[in-house]
Amino acid sequence: MSDSAQDERLKSISPLRQALVRPELGSIAGTIVVFLFFSFLAFDSGMFSPRGVLNWSTVSAQFMIIAVGACLLMIAGEFDLSVGSMIGFAGMMMAIFSVTFQWPVWTAILVTFGLCTALGALNGYIVIRTGLPSFIVTLAFLFILRGFTIFFPQLIERKTIIGGVSDAAEGDWIASLFGGKVGESFFIWLADIGFIDVFERGSRAGQPVVDGIPALLLWAIGLVIFGHFVLTRTRFGNWIFASGGDAQAARYAGVPVNRVKILMFMFSAFCACVFAACQVMEFGSAGADRGLLKEFEAIIAVVIGGALLTGGYGSVIGAALGALIFGVVQQGLFFAGVESSLFRVFLGVLLLAAVILNTYIRRIITGEK
Amino acid sequence: MAPLFEMQNVEKHFGTVIALGGVNFSVSEGECHCLLGDNGAGKSTLIKTMSGVHTPTSGRLLMRGETVHFEDPRQSMQQGIATVYQDLAMIPLMSVSRNFFMGNEPVKKWLGFDLFDHERADQVTMDEMRKMGINLRGPHQAVGTLSGGERQTVAIARAVYFGAKVLILDEPTSALGVRQTANVLATVDRVRRDGIAVVFITHNVRHALAVGDRFTVLNRGKTLGTANKGEITPEELQDLMAGGQELAELESSLGGTV
Numbered sequence: 001m002s003d004s005a006q007d008e009r010l011k012s013i014s015p016l017r018q019a020l021v022r023p024e025l026g027s028i029a030g031t032i033v034v035f036l037f038f039s040f041l042a043f044d045s046g047m048f049s050p051r052g053v054l055n056w057s058t059v060s061a062q063f064m065i066i067a068v069g070a071c072l073l074m075i076a077g078e079f080d081l082s083v084g085s086m087i088g089f090a091g092m093m094m095a096i097f098s099v100t101f102q103w104p105v106w107t108a109i110l111v112t113f114g115l116c117t118a119l120g121a122l123n124g125y126i127v128i129r130t131g132l133p134s135f136i137v138t139l140a141f142l143f144i145l146r147g148f149t150i151f152f153p154q155l156i157e158r159k160t161i162i163g164g165v166s167d168a169a170e171g172d173w174i175a176s177l178f179g180g181k182v183g184e185s186f187f188i189w190l191a192d193i194g195f196i197d198v199f200e201r202g203s204r205a206g207q208p209v210v211d212g213i214p215a216l217l218l219w220a221i222g223l224v225i226f227g228h229f230v231l232t233r234t235r236f237g238n239w240i241f242a243s244g245g246d247a248q249a250a251r252y253a254g255v256p257v258n259r260v261k262i263l264m265f266m267f268s269a270f271c272a273c274v275f276a277a278c279q280v281m282e283f284g285s286a287g288a289d290r291g292l293l294k295e296f297e298a299i300i301a302v303v304i305g306g307a308l309l310t311g312g313y314g315s316v317i318g319a320a321l322g323a324l325i326f327g328v329v330q331q332g333l334f335f336a337g338v339e340s341s342l343f344r345v346f347l348g349v350l351l352l353a354a355v356i357l358n359t360y361i362r363r364i365i366t367g368e369k
Numbered sequence: 370m371a372p373l374f375e376m377q378n379v380e381k382h383f384g385t386v387i388a389l390g391g392v393n394f395s396v397s398e399g400e401c402h403c404l405l406g407d408n409g410a411g412k413s414t415l416i417k418t419m420s421g422v423h424t425p426t427s428g429r430l431l432m433r434g435e436t437v438h439f440e441d442p443r444q445s446m447q448q449g450i451a452t453v454y455q456d457l458a459m460i461p462l463m464s465v466s467r468n469f470f471m472g473n474e475p476v477k478k479w480l481g482f483d484l485f486d487h488e489r490a491d492q493v494t495m496d497e498m499r500k501m502g503i504n505l506r507g508p509h510q511a512v513g514t515l516s517g518g519e520r521q522t523v524a525i526a527r528a529v530y531f532g533a534k535v536l537i538l539d540e541p542t543s544a545l546g547v548r549q550t551a552n553v554l555a556t557v558d559r560v561r562r563d564g565i566a567v568v569f570i571t572h573n574v575r576h577a578l579a580v581g582d583r584f585t586v587l588n589r590g591k592t593l594g595t596a597n598k599g600e601i602t603p604e605e606l607q608d609l610m611a612g613g614q615e616l617a618e619l620e621s622s623l624g625g626t627v
Binding site for chain 1: 442443446452454458459460461462463467470471472473474476482483484485487511513514
């Protein structure tokens, strides 16, 4: 801009303040602090050995998968409290379809994905049509879906855990998209050159301790890249921000707000379904209590990532880092031998700090007093 | 020549309530037509009828002398009618550039995907803002940091950039300070000179007289007549708006012009 066009009342902004209004900042700082903290506290515990890294990155990836869905939905101005129940429900449906009904596992997975995204769309449709807060509508679904998740297996098999999915999934390529591992030969090579240890005893003697990257991790990275790309680089991303920022103003500008919101509810359900598929394929079973409290963990990761609870502002990268902080701390406390109940204390404190920081940042952006 | 946009005997009923009971109104290119009315006079209903949110119960809308029907806001936008709402013009948390192109994002192709062309959006935003006399730190500055007057100006610039021929301004100055009001009125004057037909809705007589070419008063859902610039005094306009007698009594008890 030319000098003559400068407004004399514009103070120059420090780079720090400029960086502060990026939603990711808090979570970047948090990630650094958490890693420094555990490298002092738990360095000798094996937390940063290949096996340790795989451990906390897998846990973080689980959080990431649902955080991406929750993040985009929150930026679009809505909540989904039914994520945890959806995970339980989706897993149970996959098990019932494949084990009880004897469907091929790929059919079971695809039908479940269809069913769950349809339920997500129903969530969104009810929110749009009634104008009720999504908080209440999805709270209802939290109970409805959890109820069915407990009811169906008891009705059919008289138990609340359905196993035997592993046997059914043998050789099924869609199942391996969720339960498989990638890069096995690479890790054997790493073991051969002595970079990672091999088991010395037991049935897996001679095999590397880390034998591949779980598909779960690739799903997490893929979903984060996809979410970030859509949000920042596409027209649709602009519509997500607009729908959450001020739905009425967005409508007047020609943004299809209802479609955006319903699609985001469907995406949230899709992410829950990915989580469920990975979990069922890993454990080989589905349990009625799976996914409990996951909706809150997803929302916390998103808020730590700098998104505003009121919508219209946030970052997928931030949410992913929020999930990473979550995973590292949860597993790190375990490695450090700290009483695991303290994790909840930490979580509460972190959530409070993040919300306070976000509120402050919001004031800077909007110029509110 | 027929006016650019015209409403003939338009009525709008909501159930048993007659919100508009016969409105006649027209606006031509390069003209600023002020529509004055007190709260409850039917201004909002009239705006929404013009912009296609409501369909009239009876009466006709004409563009260049030809009858048009608007089923939804998108159809009126396609005809070149743009509405700038008082507080719903912009989204404070989003950048000026993202706001400017909201719903009309420029795209570029990348590996077969339609991507939001941020460079182009930023460039156009900075150019258009400079034309309107607003100095931005950058295209990524959040709209929340702009003053109310600047927000109205950005919204007007956006409507003009996207080809508005008829610009409906819903009380653009009612929440603004003196300086900001002057800026918005200057903007209205500028776009009028560019040949755009401006419908300026307000209840402030002085703001109307500052930029208006014609003045129509709306009272209890009816237009009370139209006057040209110079044919009517502020006091007469004020009286028409408020229904005359009552306000005169109020004024004398308050000892001045309201």
